[in-house]
Amino acid sequence: MIMAEPIERRESKTPAQEEETALVARARHGDLGAYDELIKRFQERIYATIYHMTSNHEDANDLAQESFLKAFQALKSFKGGSSFYTWLYRIAVNKTINFLKQRKNRQHLSLNDLDFNTEHDPDLVALISDKTPRREAGLTELQEKLNAALLKLSEPHRLVVVLHDVQGMSHEEIAKVMDCNIGTVRSRLFYARQQLQAMLADYLK
């Protein structure tokens, strides 16, 4: 599948971006050392996106590896019109959505553990304070309920929530990844949040 690249404004590149461009050029010529460096730069973000979409660590591991494999095979079609990061993201997202569509009714959770900073996160502390009706609900239960609710969303709606509210991407960046306009991103985000609010009402008051 040829990945169409969105056209971005040409701006002066930072040293990091120039270094990334050089690594991509070397990788296109078969330099696996350069590609190894690129993988290390993006592996956490790519894995995180796929994991948040699937809520399954094993599937995320497989899909992340396959995304990088496919990206390497398709490097010759990458013309540099967009950032390598955006192009790679689109490969990972498309691969994940295709996987989820095939496995539509057979999703099961395989959640990662929460890190030790979770209980000190001020957002979460406020959420499970004494004012919360379900304050006895532990973080683990919250995690399960949240992931189950996300899996009930359609893939495009889940994706905008993951990219924006979890990973902090802007509407413009999300529009490039999803190959749609910003208005579509906003409307999907609004609808997805409404759905999640309804499903998680007991934990949000």
Next chain:
Amino acid sequence: MNEDENFESLRRLLSLKRHEVPPPGYFHNFSSQVVNRIRRDAQESAHATSWLTQFIKLFETKPALAGAFACALCLLLVFGIVNAERPDLQGSAPDQPFASTAENSTPIATVSPLSLPQSSSQPMVALNSTNPVLSLQPTIQPSVNALFGQPAPMVQDVSFTPPGASEQ
């Protein structure tokens, strides 16, 4: 923005997702696993290419071998066609005027004149039979004496001859 305020609690809950992390040390070997898979795939595709290339080169260096291989394939094809048509050839009667039409119509089976007495003026008749090989259409009403005057043998020669043709 009002929209963000409305979803503030949801946003706080969604921040929980950022604390989900893979097992410790997961990313230490991730890139090397991907690179090893790339190398393995490249070796497998190169091996497949070399096998195919060698097979093709064999015919380039020895044209006689290519010719022999082609002849063998043609012979096999002809042999298959001949064998497939053999049962049809055994059932046809090329000298009979109805042979061409008999191919598309129900074959007419007759009883050999050696087994049943028939007058010379009576042409061959077709028997009514439930056997799917035999025809269901009698062209000439058989004589009762011809059919029942003598018991039919257990084994009868059957030949496909059109009605009206005399075998005498």
